[in-house]
Amino acid sequence: MQQKRLSFWQIWNMSFGFLGIQFGFALQGGFMSTIFQNLGASKDELPGLWIAAPLTGLLVQPIIGYLSDRTWSPRWGRRRPYFLVGAVLSTLALFFVPSSPTLWIAAGFLWVLDASINISMEPFRALVADKLPDEQRSYGFVAQTLVIGIGTWIASNLPWLVSTLGVSTTAPEGQIPPSVHWAFAIGALVFMGSILWTVFTTTEEPPADLEAFRAHRRETAGIGGALREITSSFRYMPSVMWKLGLVQFFSWFAFFTMWNFASPALAEHVYHASMPLEGAVNYLAEKAAYNEASATVGSSMGMYGLSSMAFAFLLTIYAAKRALNRRLVHLLSLAAGGAGFLLMVYVTEQNDGLLNVAFALIGIAWGSILSMPYAILSSEVDPAKMGITMGLFNMFIVIPQIVAALGGINWAYKTFLGEATINTMVLAGISLLLGAVSSLVLPAKKG
Numbered sequence: 143m144q145q146k147r148l149s150f151w152q153i154w155n156m157s158f159g160f161l162g163i164q165f166g167f168a169l170q171g172g173f174m175s176t177i178f179q180n181l182g183a184s185k186d187e188l189p190g191l192w193i194a195a196p197l198t199g200l201l202v203q204p205i206i207g208y209l210s211d212r213t214w215s216p217r218w219g220r221r222r223p224y225f226l227v228g229a230v231l232s233t234l235a236l237f238f239v240p241s242s243p244t245l246w247i248a249a250g251f252l253w254v255l256d257a258s259i260n261i262s263m264e265p266f267r268a269l270v271a272d273k274l275p276d277e278q279r280s281y282g283f284v285a286q287t288l289v290i291g292i293g294t295w296i297a298s299n300l301p302w303l304v305s306t307l308g309v310s311t312t313a314p315e316g317q318i319p320p321s322v323h324w325a326f327a328i329g330a331l332v333f334m335g336s337i338l339w340t341v342f343t344t345t346e347e348p349p350a351d352l353e354a355f356r357a358h359r360r361e362t363a364g365i366g367g368a369l370r371e372i373t374s375s376f377r378y379m380p381s382v383m384w385k386l387g388l389v390q391f392f393s394w395f396a397f398f399t400m401w402n403f404a405s406p407a408l409a410e411h412v413y414h415a416s417m418p419l420e421g422a423v424n425y426l427a428e429k430a431a432y433n434e435a436s437a438t439v440g441s442s443m444g445m446y447g448l449s450s451m452a453f454a455f456l457l458t459i460y461a462a463k464r465a466l467n468r469r470l471v472h473l474l475s476l477a478a479g480g481a482g483f484l485l486m487v488y489v490t491e492q493n494d495g496l497l498n499v500a501f502a503l504i505g506i507a508w509g510s511i512l513s514m515p516y517a518i519l520s521s522e523v524d525p526a527k528m529g530i531t532m533g534l535f536n537m538f539i540v541i542p543q544i545v546a547a548l549g550g551i552n553w554a555y556k557t558f559l560g561e562a563t564i565n566t567m568v569l570a571g572i573s574l575l576l577g578a579v580s581s582l583v584l585p586a587k588k589g
Contacts, residue, residue, distance in 0.1 A: 147278055150285070150458075152344075156273060157286040159225055159340035160266055162333030164293030166232050166259045168447065169329045171401035172298050172440045173322055174239075174252055176433070179406065179417040180318050181245040185563060188402050189547040191245070194253035196398070196543035199536055202260040204372055207533025210265045212359050219346030221265035221272065221529070228262025229337035236330035240323040262337060264536065268529040271520040272346065279520050280468065281461040283513035287454035290512055291505070293332075294447020300325035302441040311437055312430035319433050375530050380522045383531075385583045386515050387538035392577030393476060393511050395542040396483065396570040399551050400504070403566035404443060409435035411564040412489050412497065442497040449505025454513065469584045472514040476578035479507025483571030487564060507574055518584060 148156075178191050206224055213220050235255035242248035270282040304324040305311045311321045349355035410416045413435035418428035453475075460466065482503025489496045516532070523531045551566060559565035 147275060148273065148282075153274070153278075153282050153285045154289070155343040156269060156340055157266070157282075157289045158343075159229075159262070159337040160286055160289045161293040162229065162232075162329075162336035163259055163263050163266070164290045164447075165297040165329040165332045165336075166236060166255065168294045168297035168444075169236065169300070169326055170252065170255060170259075172405070172443050173301065173325070173436075174248075175402055175405050176436045176440075177240065177242070177248055177318055177322065178245060180429075180433075181242065181248055183245055185403070185406050186552060188406075189549070189551050191249050192252070192398070192402055193544065193547035194249060194256060196540035196547060198253055198256040199260050200540040200544070202257050203264045203536035204530060204533035206261055206264045207268065207529035207531070208372055209529075210268060211527060211529040214348060214352070214355065216348070218341075221269045221346065222341050222344070224265045225262050225337050226341055228258050228260070229334050231258035232262065233330040233334045234258075236326045236333060240318045240326045242318070260536075264533050265529065267516055267532040269344075269346075270516070271523075271528045271532075276521050277465075280466045280513070280517040281458060283517045283520075284454045284457040284461055284509075287509050287513040288451055288458055291447045291449070291451025291454055291509060294508075295444045295451060296447075297325075297329055297332075298444030298447055299441050300328055302437045304328075305437055311433045312426065314426070321433075321437065372530065372534070375527060376534055379531075379534065380519075382522050382585060383519060383535060383538075385585075386519060386535070388583065389472070389476075389577050389580045390515060390538040391542045392573045392580060393507070393542075394539050395546050395550070396479070396573040396577070397508070397511070398543040398546045399566050399570040399573070400483070402546075402551065403563060405436045405439050407563040407566050408439045408442075408486065408489070408497065411486075411562075412491055412494055413438065414491070438494075439497075442494075442501055445498045445501035446505035446508055449502040450509035450512070451505075453506050453509040457509070457513070466514075466517075467586065468514045468518050469581055469586050472510050472584070473578050473581040475506045475510030475514075476574050476581060479504045480571045480574035480578060482507070483567050483574060486567045486571075518587075521587070 174192070175188050178188060179185075183191060210221050210224050213223060215223065232255060235251055235258055239248065239251045239255060242251055266286070270286060271279060274282045301311070301321045305321045309321045309324050311319045406416065409432055415428070415431045415435035417432050418425050457466070457471070482500040485496060485500040485503070489500065519531070519535060520528070551569065555565045555569045559568055
């Protein structure tokens with residue numbers, strides 16, 4: 143079926159649910175390490191505690207993609223039922239994460255939260271390809287990235303914002319500060335509200351041949367059918383997916399490193415504050431200083447959301463009228479992000495405004511990572527298998543994170559760069575620069 147061209151506001155409505163999804167990811171990425179440390183985790187334990195997130199994505203996204211390809215409801219459509227289920231589960235998880243009494247419960251909640259976000263997120267990628275013709279897909283994905291940037295910026299600043307309104311940023315030993323509780327509660331409400339906006343303002347078209355669709359669903363029913371479908375889709379992945387996978391490895395290794403270590407590394411390097419050991423004489427004062435520094439770093443991290451929003455806005459204006467050289471955009475964007483990470487070494491408390499510049503450069507890379515690979519891929523796959531293809535493509539996002547979580551970050555920065563925690567940001571910068579060079583293997587087709 144030939145898709146119709148959509149207006150900006152139609153694309154905005156179908157992408158608006160990503161505002162909530164990004165609230166979930168930004169709060170998770172910016173503050174889970176702080177939560178873990180408040181519950182007693184050391185810096186070296188952080189990647190292992192984070193492993194739940196990529197493992198969940200590796201398992202959940204191909205399954206959700208397969209199921210959503212096979213779903214059709216005259217009332218709810220194909221992808222929207224999954225938006226709604228994921229939103230309900232994510233909202234509950236966001237409410238309860240900051241109330242975790244122990245480290246292992248917080249790690250378990252992270253698992254639930256990430257699984258729930260993935261249930262909502264994967265069908266959003268497929269929805270853009272479902273509804274837009276090929277010549278509008280770059281436009282659609284960068285518009286989606288515009289919404290993501292807004293969500294990242296606002297969510298990253300929530301703990302800082304509520305603290306300026308008088309909510310405490312400190313708490314007794316083994317407890318999470320009230321500012322984090324409030325930020326996650328607000329995030330939960332935004333998540334649910336934005337998903338409902340998309341569910342009720344966006345329609346989906348039925349399969350072109352509904353009877354053939356139902357017949358295929360009957361023929362491939364059951365666990366065996368699901369395994370055959372997923373395995374077959376994996377075996378016959380287009381070559382461009384493997385090329386994108388190389389670029390994705392370096393891109394997502396870098397951002398996983400940032401989500402794990404930006405808060406402790408920059409709090410220590412820039413503001414000379416670190417999480418005190420349990421039983422320290424000045425424990426409460428040192429913990430308050432660390433949480434304040436962490437909130438300041440989190441606010442600066444919000445700049446990468448603001449920057450990606452501005453970058454996506456410019457790309458949206460350009461792509462509305464002209465075709466994009468997707469490979470060139472991606473190469474230059476990843477190089478800018480790599481430079482942003484390397485700049486962090488030179489930030490001090492006296493010139494901490496440079497931190498905003500660094501995260502602004504990183505935001506350019508983030509904006510491209512969330513749009514260009516999907517625009518490139520969506521032009522090369524069977525529309526009937528868009529969901530499962532996008533789900534399988536997710537493995538190129540989660541595998542680098544699993545490698546990082548299983549010791550890749552600690553081994554790489556300590557072996558080649560030195561023990562100082564700020565070197566994790568140098569490692570992230572090098573990784574993004576390698577991603578930029580790797581993007582030369584991608585097709586130069588415009589779209």
